[in-house]
Amino acid sequence: MWVDGALLLDEDVPFAGDQLGAAFLDPPARSVPVPVTAGQRLAIRIEHDVVQDETLGGVLAYQFGTEPSDDDPADLVAAAVSAASRADVAVVVVGTNSRVESEGHDRTSLALPGHQDDLVRAVAAANPATVVVVNAGSPVEMPWRDEVAAVLLSWFGGQEYGNALADVLTGAREPGGRLPTTWPAVMSDVPVLDVTPVDGAVSYDEGVHIGYRAWLRAGTEPAYPFGHGLGYTTWSIGGVAATPTVTEGDAVIVTATVANTGDRAGKHVVQVYASRAGSSVDRPVRWLVGFAPVRLDAGASTEVAIEVPARAFAHWDGGRDGNWAYEHGWFTLHVGASVVDEAGRVSVELA
The missing domain is CATH 2.60.40.10 (Immunoglobulins)
Known part of the structure; x- marks a missing residue:
């Protein structure tokens, strides 16, 4: 990769494994820092030598983009706390993305990635009227759920997500959904965790006790049960x-x-x-x-x-x-x- 004529990145980026879905939905990545100034135009050129690889059927895909800021997380949390302490209501949006949740690979944790738990706890301590919006497609741990005024599960919204979220938060529309899954307090409470194929086969030892049925048999109390959901009335x-x-x-x-x-x-x-x-x-x-x-x-x-x-x-x-x-x-x-x-x-x- 060249930026303004200077070669900044030159290496092989191999994919480890033979799972086609993971290769496309969670590909390996390389990056290089580039100092820029506002209004500056950069000439970026990327070259790739195509080598036929039958492991993935000779199929190739590229994704190019920018990485998140490498600012100190503690400074970002402190800025959020400062803003929350001056606000009537604090709205914190947390969640996952396609790099965390994917059809192409399994998740190794149900914890929110990064410093999101720290962010919620710090903001909630600064402002008791804190609403947390969980932008995720499947269950995540929410250890701070009893420390905030409200939790809104929005799933993954589309292009009108911002307008829809504003309508719900202001009460113009009511959140009317009910959970189709069980949300654990901690991942270790999940009754069925072994879902890794062995020699291409997955053993369903739980039989008919899948999903919420496994929770009922285990007798473990989740954070939020199957079918749960609240609105703006009783x-x-x-x-x-x-x-x-x-x-x-x-x-x-x-x-x-x-x-x-x-x-x-x-x-x-x-x-x-x-x-x-x-x-x-x-x-x-x-x-x-x-x-x-x-x-x-x-x-x-x-x-x-x-x-x-x-x-x-x-x-x-x-x-x-x-x-x-x-x-x-x-x-x-x-x-x-x-x-x-x-x-x-x-x-x-x-x-």
Whole structure:
């Protein structure tokens, strides 16, 4: 790489490994510092000798760009603390990026990279009205979650991310999502961590106990459970009932009265989970069988009906060449706001 005619970088950049996805989504990188001044134009020339490499099918990709500033992290945190101490509300955006989360390689840690945890703690100490926006695509550790006024999970936004985030933070729009994953307090609490293939195969020793089901079996309390999510109003769920029996090919109708007990319109998600006591087959502690979003004005209430097909009570019998089978008898339906937040329950018989 030449900058203004001067050769600044000249070396091989080999890729270690044979994973095609990692080669493109998390490629090796080299960089060189270049002192610049505002308004200065630089002539940059990059040359690469193409060598056919059958390891990756002869495919080649380039990414060129700039690295983040190498400023002292302590100075950056101090500047943020100074600004936060003078503000009515502090908004701190933390998260990951495509170099941390990728389809091409596994993560080795659930901690936020860099000094982001230090940043949040320092800002929260300077301003108790600190809102943390987590810009990530999958669970991360948030050891400071109880030290801040609010945590908003925004996932990875698109080109309108800034406008959408402003609408949510100012209350023009309500955050209405619910977690499709379980978020741990610490990575060591995650019940299934061994996901590395051996000789090209991954062993699913957990069986049907995957995702939130593994958490339920382990009995470990996460930071935020599957199905969790808050908005800008409060809710109550009561009067849970269901059709008492169901036959194969039919469905159970679960009903409940949902009320917006807050002072503004909002959205709630009523969730239904099933369980079976004394089952003759290996089942999850509870498993999701239905849900329904509800939107109500302040003080309003409504009855919601959720259809749960009998197929939701079936289990797989006979391995790879088996089929779906039914264990007749009684099942319990748990109705609430998450996999652990139960407002009521009812029993139904699979006849």
